[in-house]
Amino acid sequence: VTSALDGVRVVELASDHGAFAGRLLAGLGADVVLVEPPGGHRARRYEPFVDDDPGVERSLWWWHYQAGKRGVVLDLDSQGDADRLRELITAADVVLEGEAPGTLAARGLDWPDLHPSNERLIWASITAFGRDNPRTHEQFTDLTVLAGGGPVWMCGYDDHSIPPVRGGGNQGYQTACIWAVMSVLAALWWREETGRGQLLDLSMHAAANVTTESGSYEWLVARATVQRQTGRHASVHPTQVTRTLGTDGHEIHTGFPPRSSRDFETLLDWLDDVGARDEYEATFWLEMGIERGGVQMSEITNDVEATEIFFAAREALNLIASKMTAYEFFIGAQERRLACGIIYSPEEVLTDPHFVARGFPTKIEHEDLGRAFTYPGAPFHMPASPFVANRRAPHLGEHQADVLGPGQSADARPTGHETPVPPMPQ
Amino acid sequence: VSGALAGIRVCDFTGQLAGAGATRFLAAMGAQVIRVEDPVKQGRWDILRGTTPYVDDRRGIEFGGAFNNHNIEKLGVTINLRTDEGKQLLRELIAISDVVAENFAAGVLARLGFPYEEQRRIKPDIVYVSNSGFGHRGPYSAYRTWGPIVQAVCGLTFSSGVPDLPAAGWGYSYMDHHGGNFMAIAILAGLLHRRRTGEGQWIDMSCTDAGATLLGPLLLDATVNDRPLRRPGMPHSSHSQSPRMVPHNIYAARGDDEWIAIACRDDREWRALANVVDEPWARDPEYDTLDGRSAKEAVLDAALDQWCSVRDKFETQVLLQDAGVPAAAVQRPEERIEFDPATAAWGLWPMVHHREIGAVRVDGLPVHFSETDWSIAHGAPCLGQHNDFVFGELLGHDAEQIARWREDGVL
Numbered sequence: 001v002t003s004a005l006d007g008v009r010v011v012e013l014a015s016d017h018g019a020f021a022g023r024l025l026a027g028l029g030a031d032v033v034l035v036e037p038p039g040g041h042r043a044r045r046y047e048p049f050v051d052d053d054p055g056v057e058r059s060l061w062w063w064h065y066q067a068g069k070r071g072v073v074l075d076l077d078s079q080g081d082a083d084r085l086r087e088l089i090t091a092a093d094v095v096l097e098g099e100a101p102g103t104l105a106a107r108g109l110d111w112p113d114l115h116p117s118n119e120r121l122i123w124a125s126i127t128a129f130g131r132d133n134p135r136t137h138e139q140f141t142d143l144t145v146l147a148g149g150g151p152v153w154m155c156g157y158d159d160h161s162i163p164p165v166r167g168g169g170n171q172g173y174q175t176a177c178i179w180a181v182m183s184v185l186a187a188l189w190w191r192e193e194t195g196r197g198q199l200l201d202l203s204m205h206a207a208a209n210v211t212t213e214s215g216s217y218e219w220l221v222a223r224a225t226v227q228r229q230t231g232r233h234a235s236v237h238p239t240q241v242t243r244t245l246g247t248d249g250h251e252i253h254t255g256f257p258p259r260s261s262r263d264f265e266t267l268l269d270w271l272d273d274v275g276a277r278d279e280y281e282a283t284f285w286l287e288m289g290i291e292r293g294g295v296q297m298s299e300i301t302n303d304v305e306a307t308e309i310f311f312a313a314r315e316a317l318n319l320i321a322s323k324m325t326a327y328e329f330f331i332g333a334q335e336r337r338l339a340c341g342i343i344y345s346p347e348e349v350l351t352d353p354h355f356v357a358r359g360f361p362t363k364i365e366h367e368d369l370g371r372a373f374t375y376p377g378a379p380f381h382m383p384a385s386p387f388v389a390n391r392r393a394p395h396l397g398e399h400q401a402d403v404l405g406p407g408q409s410a411d412a413r414p415t416g417h418e419t420p421v422p423p424m425p426q
Numbered sequence: 427v428s429g430a431l432a433g434i435r436v437c438d439f440t441g442q443l444a445g446a447g448a449t450r451f452l453a454a455m456g457a458q459v460i461r462v463e464d465p466v467k468q469g470r471w472d473i474l475r476g477t478t479p480y481v482d483d484r485r486g487i488e489f490g491g492a493f494n495n496h497n498i499e500k501l502g503v504t505i506n507l508r509t510d511e512g513k514q515l516l517r518e519l520i521a522i523s524d525v526v527a528e529n530f531a532a533g534v535l536a537r538l539g540f541p542y543e544e545q546r547r548i549k550p551d552i553v554y555v556s557n558s559g560f561g562h563r564g565p566y567s568a569y570r571t572w573g574p575i576v577q578a579v580c581g582l583t584f585s586s587g588v589p590d591l592p593a594a595g596w597g598y599s600y601m602d603h604h605g606g607n608f609m610a611i612a613i614l615a616g617l618l619h620r621r622r623t624g625e626g627q628w629i630d631m632s633c634t635d636a637g638a639t640l641l642g643p644l645l646l647d648a649t650v651n652d653r654p655l656r657r658p659g660m661p662h663s664s665h666s667q668s669p670r671m672v673p674h675n676i677y678a679a680r681g682d683d684e685w686i687a688i689a690c691r692d693d694r695e696w697r698a699l700a701n702v703v704d705e706p707w708a709r710d711p712e713y714d715t716l717d718g719r720s721a722k723e724a725v726l727d728a729a730l731d732q733w734c735s736v737r738d739k740f741e742t743q744v745l746l747q748d749a750g751v752p753a754a755a756v757q758r759p760e761e762r763i764e765f766d767p768a769t770a771a772w773g774l775w776p777m778v779h780h781r782e783i784g785a786v787r788v789d790g791l792p793v794h795f796s797e798t799d800w801s802i803a804h805g806a807p808c809l810g811q812h813n814d815f816v817f818g819e820l821l822g823h824d825a826e827q828i829a830r831w832r833e834d835g836v837l
Contacts, residue, residue: 169641
C-alpha cells in the first residue's frame with residue numbers, strides 16, 4: 001500500500017505561514033524536505049515547549065506543523081549552500097515557499113531562475129497578498145490576515161462594544177495552506193498530462209476573502225452587510241440565540257431550529273421523558289406546529305405564528321438541556337435526529353468515543369525522548385493510499401546526509417535552552 | 427477544453443457549501459462537473475437553491491445567490507432515482523465518470539441503490555468520495571450536522587473567543603469552506619493514486635475529523651503538557667500564545683464599530699510602534715522586552731486602544747505599515763470588496779452570467795496558476811439545464827427519448 005503522493009519530492013523553505021501545507025503534503029505521502037537556516041528557523045523557539053522546558057527540539061508549534069517532514073540546514077547566503085538548494089530544487093517535483101517577494105530573487109533562487117532547468121517543477125508561493133500586488137510589501141501576521149481579509153468582522157459577540165474576535169488556530173495561514181495543497185494537486189495532475197510544471201501564486205489575503213461564506217456573497221449579490229452575533233452566523237438580520245448550557249456548565253449549540261412536525265413531536269416526547277412537560281409553557285405552539293405539518297425556514301420573518309413555533313421549539317431544547325449534561329444532551333438530541341452539537345474544547349475531541357473509534361487521535365513516537373504523544377490524525381479515510389503523518393518533526397539538520405549526500409553535516413547547532421526567539425529577518 | 431483538470435469528469439451529488447465547494451474548485455480548474463439533482467424536489471435537497479440573497483425581487487429555485495456562488499461552471503441534470511429508468515441513466519453516467527462525489531448524510535446514496543460496491547461494478551476504477559458530518563464509520567455516523575454543529579463538535583468554536591465570555595465561535599460556516607476544500611484534496615489525491623496504480627477507492631471524509639486537524643499547536647499543549655484549553659482564563663483567541671506576541675490584539679478605531687488589528691512580532695517592531703505612538707506610556711522601559719510587555723499586557727492594550735480609538739483605522743494601518751509594523755483595519759465586506767486595491771488587482775470578484783439571474787459577481791480563487799489559471803464565467807446551472815447535452819451528446823440518447831423521459835417524470 002502506497003500513499004497518493006509517494007515518490008513526490010517537495011522542497012519546503014521553512015516559514016510560519018506555509019508550514020501547514022507541507023504537513024498536509026507529507027500526510028498525502030510526499031517526501032517533504034524542510035530547509036532551515038543555520039541555527040534553525042525561528043519557529044523552533046516558539047512556546048509552548050514540551051514540559052515547559054525550552055529548547056530548539058522542544059517547541060510544540062514545531063512538532064505540530066513539521067511532523068512527517070525531513071529536515072536539512074542550508075545557509076542561503078553562502079554560495080555553496082545556495083548551489084546545494086539549486087540542485088535540490090532541480091531534482092524536486094514541488095517547491096513550497098513563503099518568502100517575502102524579492103528575497104529569493106535577490107539570491108538568484110526564485111522561480112524564474114530555477115524552472116528553466118526543471119520544466120516539470122511546480123512552485124507554490126504563499127505570500128500575504130500575492131507576488132505582484134499593490135499591497136505585496138505590507139507586514140502581516142495571522143491576525144492581520146484575518147482582520148483585513150474579512151473573517152474578523154464576522155466573529156465576536158452580539159454586544160458590539162466588545163471587539164470582534166480572531167478565531168484561534170492560525171486559520172488565516174492554514175486557509176491559504178489548504179488552497180495551496182488543492183492547487184499543487186491540480187498542478188500535479190496537469191503535469192502528468194503535459195510534462196510541464198508551473199508557478200502557483202497564493203495570496204493569504206485573497207484566501208481569507210473568499211472563505212467567508214455569506215459575508216462576501218450577501219454584499220456581492222444584494223449589497224447587504226452581515227453583522228456579528230454571539231456564537232452564530234453573522235447575519236443581515238438578527239437571528240435566534242443558539243447557545244445554551246448543560247448542567248455541567250458546558251456550552252451546547254442548538255443548531256438549526258427544529259421545523260418538521262416530526263421534530264415537534266419528538267420534542268414533546270423528550271420533554272415527557274425528562275419530566276419537564278409541566279414546566280414547559282409553549283406546548284400549544286408545538287402542537288400547532290404539528291397541525292400545520294411543520295414550518296419553513298423562510299416563514300420565520302414574515303409569519304407570526306411560524307415565528308412563535310420556532311421560538312417554542314428552541315425553548316423546549318433549552319429547557320431539556322437544563323436537565324442534563326451537555327454531552328447527554330448532544331447524544332440525546334442526535335439519537336432523536338435533532339441536529340445539535342456539544343461545544344468541545346480541542347482536547348475533548350481527542351478523547352470522544354467517536355473520534356477514538358475512527359482512529360483519529362494519532363500517536364507519534366518521539367524516540368529521542370522515549371515517549372509518544374497524541375496528535376490530531378487524518379482529515380479523511382483513504383484506504384488504498386492512506387494519509388500518513390506519523391513521523392515526528394525533524395531535528396535541526398537531522399537528514400542532512402540522507403538528503404544532500406554523505407559528508408554533509410549540519411552547521412554547528414545551538415545548544416542554548418534559553419535561546420529566545422530571534423528577531424524577524426530584515 | 428482547457429484548464430489543469432480538463433478531461434476529468436465528475437458525477438456530482440454535492441450540495442450546500444461543504445460539498446459544492448469541492449466540485450466548484452474542480453470546475454473552475456476545468457473539470458467537467460455534472461451536478462445531479464432530483465426533479466421531484468426541484469433540487470431542494472440543497473437548501474441554498476432558491477434561498478437568500480437575491481439580486482432583485484424575483485424568487486424561486488433559480489434565484490438563490492449562494493447557490494449560484496457555489497455552483498459556478500458546473501453542468502446541471504435532473505434524474506429521478508425513484509424510477510428504474512432514472513437508475514439506469516445514473517449507471518450510464520457513472521460509467522463515463524472518473525469521480526462520484528456526494529455529501530449526503532451517511533448512507534443515503536447506498537439507500538438510493540448506489541453504494542460503493544455498486545459504483546465499482548459499473549466503473550471498476552471509480553474514485554468515490556463521501557463527505558458527511560461524522561463520516562461513515564463510528565458511533566456518530568448517523569448524526570446530522572450543519573457547519574455550525576461541525577465547528578462546535580470539532581473544537582473550532584470553543585477556541586474562538588474571549589476568556590470568561592461564551593465561545594464567540596466562527597460567524598459563518600468556516601468548516602463548510604474547508605469541508606469542501608478537504609474534499610477537493612481527497613478527490614484529487616484519489617485521482618493521482620488511480621493514475622499511478624489504476625486503482626479506484628472509496629474515500630470517506632468526516633467534516634469533524636477534517637475540522638479537528640485545524641485546531642493549531644495549542645492542542646499539543648493539552649496532549650503533551652496536560653494543559654487543557656478548557657481552563658479558567660482560557661487563551662484569548664485574539665492574543666497570540668504560540669508564538670507569544672505582545673501587543674497582539676484588535677483595538678477600537680475612530681467611528682462606530684470600527685477596529686484595527688495590530689501585532690508586534692519582536693522587540694524591534696514594538697520599538698517602531700512606540701515611536702509612532704510617541705507618548706510617555708509607550709516609553710516605559712518595562713515594555714522593551716516581550717516578558718515585560720506580557721506582564722503588563724492588559725495595561726498596554728488599554729493604552730494602545732485609547733491611542734487607536736481617536737484615529738481612523740486605515741490611517742493607523744498606513745502609519746504602522748510605514749514603520750514596518752503588522753497592522754490591518756478590520757474590513758467590512760464593502761471595504762474589502764469595493765475599495766481594497768489588493769482584491770481588485772487580484773481579480774478576486776469575477777462576474778458570471780447566470781441564465782435567469784443575469785450578471786452577478788461571485789468569489790474568485792486565491793491562487794493564480796501561471797499556465798492554467800482558473801476560469802469563472804458561467805453561473806450555476808438551472809434545474810436540468812444540461813439534460814440535452816449530457817443525456818444526448820454524452821450518453822447518446824436521441825431527442826425523442828429524452829422528451830419521453832421528461833414527460834414520464836424520469837428527468
